[in-house]
Amino acid sequence: MKRIRCYLVGLGNVNRSFLRILEIKGERLRRAYGLAFRVVALADSSGVAVAAAGFDPAAIRQAKEAGRPVRDLPGYQPGVSPAALMETLACDLVLEASPVNLQTGEPGLSVARAALRRGIALVLANKAPLVLAFGELHRLAQTTGAGLAYSATVCGALPVINLGRRDLIAADIVQLRGIFNSTSNFILEQMAVGRAYAEALAEAQQRGIAEADPALDVEGWDTANKLVIIANSVLGVEAGLADVTVEGITQITPAQLAAAAAQAQTIKLVAQAQRQTDGSYRLSVGPLALAEGDFLASCAGWEMGIEIHSDLYGRMYHKIWEREPLPTAAAMLRDAVNLFANA
Ligand SMILES: NC(=O)c1ccc[n+]([C@@H]2O[C@H](COP(=O)([O-])OP(=O)(O)OC[C@H]3O[C@@H](n4cnc5c(N)ncnc54)[C@H](OP(=O)(O)O)[C@@H]3O)[C@@H](O)[C@H]2O)c1
Numbered sequence: 001m002k003r004i005r006c007y008l009v010g011l012g013n014v015n016r017s018f019l020r021i022l023e024i025k026g027e028r029l030r031r032a033y034g035l036a037f038r039v040v041a042l043a044d045s046s047g048v049a050v051a052a053a054g055f056d057p058a059a060i061r062q063a064k065e066a067g068r069p070v071r072d073l074p075g076y077q078p079g080v081s082p083a084a085l086m087e088t089l090a091c092d093l094v095l096e097a098s099p100v101n102l103q104t105g106e107p108g109l110s111v112a113r114a115a116l117r118r119g120i121a122l123v124l125a126n127k128a129p130l131v132l133a134f135g136e137l138h139r140l141a142q143t144t145g146a147g148l149a150y151s152a153t154v155c156g157a158l159p160v161i162n163l164g165r166r167d168l169i170a171a172d173i174v175q176l177r178g179i180f181n182s183t184s185n186f187i188l189e190q191m192a193v194g195r196a197y198a199e200a201l202a203e204a205q206q207r208g209i210a211e212a213d214p215a216l217d218v219e220g221w222d223t224a225n226k227l228v229i230i231a232n233s234v235l236g237v238e239a240g241l242a243d244v245t246v247e248g249i250t251q252i253t254p255a256q257l258a259a260a261a262a263q264a265q266t267i268k269l270v271a272q273a274q275r276q277t278d279g280s281y282r283l284s285v286g287p288l289a290l291a292e293g294d295f296l297a298s299c300a301g302w303e304m305g306i307e308i309h310s311d312l313y314g315r316m317y318h319k320i321w322e323r324e325p326l327p328t329a330a331a332m333l334r335d336a337v338n339l340f341a342n343a
Helices: 013-033 057-065 082-088 108-117 128-144 160-166 182-192 197-206 221-235 254-262 326-340
Strands: 002-009 035-044 047-055 093-096 121-124 173-179 244-246 265-275 281-291 303-310 314-321
Touching: 002 013, 002 082, 002 326, 013 035, 013 057, 013 326, 035 057, 035 082, 035 326, 047 057, 047 082, 082 108, 093 108, 093 326, 108 121, 108 128, 121 128, 121 326, 128 221, 160 221, 160 314, 173 221, 182 197, 182 254, 182 265, 182 303, 221 244, 221 265, 221 281, 254 265
Parallel strands: 002 035, 002 093, 093 121, 244 281
Antiparallel strands: 035 047, 173 265, 173 303, 265 281, 303 314
């Protein structure tokens, strides 16, 4: 049995769902994979707490759901930041699910650097550290031999990164298109049937699907973040946000949606990577009117999807229905098991 000492950074929708998975699948993980996950440290916006013998996952989840911050938990360490704790903590795995901050990447970026520098495995749900420092983090991981995985950062539990890296050996991707943000997809669908924009967004927030700053969803940046991660990890392109043309859905009106419907079309927020003759890619995010028979037009409400056209593997179409954060937390678990089960 391998004991995996875990540090959970962020205790919001995603990492609370991760705790829930440990509650219901802990025994299965021990039996089937020989892995015993023990939560030895926690961080939220109020601070950090440490328990070398391990916290009870159910007790922490329930405390957070009851509104108790980490600073009220046993083991609270006053004045210690999440990254400072990472410099000295005895742990094997960091599960980083703090909010996206595209300006500084913090607190996730410093935590990520500190973990990888020490050779400690890192699983990210937070896209910002990868969007801002993809190459740096990968070089660090390579230098120290630390595990680094982030399948949860792109389309929740849909294994876009995994299949792109593992299952498209030697392929040249000619075109890739996707719907990567279910909040904006849901809003557009609901607006098309007469619901108010604000009401649909409020439902996405209440379900724990929207970003902490929902402007990231509706202005297209969350989709662009995912496209940047795909570009770097699957297309082999060193792209950043500055390389993506980004337009969101905030200017889309009910009248435009109705006009599209009258022509058997539906408006979606679409990410695209189009290979150019010189081997580079044109990257864009923006609303597109799609014909009803289009695969992406079939991604309804809480669905996200991707189609990948490559020279070797034909045209692949994948989609997922995800209306709560549990599948994203499961993607973090999948990454963790893949890093440790065969190590
Ligand atoms: N929700 C989804 O379905 C989903 C899907 C894929 C990826 N993601 C990504 O996963 C990450 C987490 O999402 P979420 O929905 O769980 O977010 P969330 O519910 O807003 O939770 C964020 C957590 O981070 C904590 N936090 C905020 N600032 C912090 C700081 N400076 N130091 C330490 N902790 C801090 C918050 O603390 P408090 O509890 O004190 O507020 C909260 O516990 C985001 O990066 C998001 O993009 C989410």
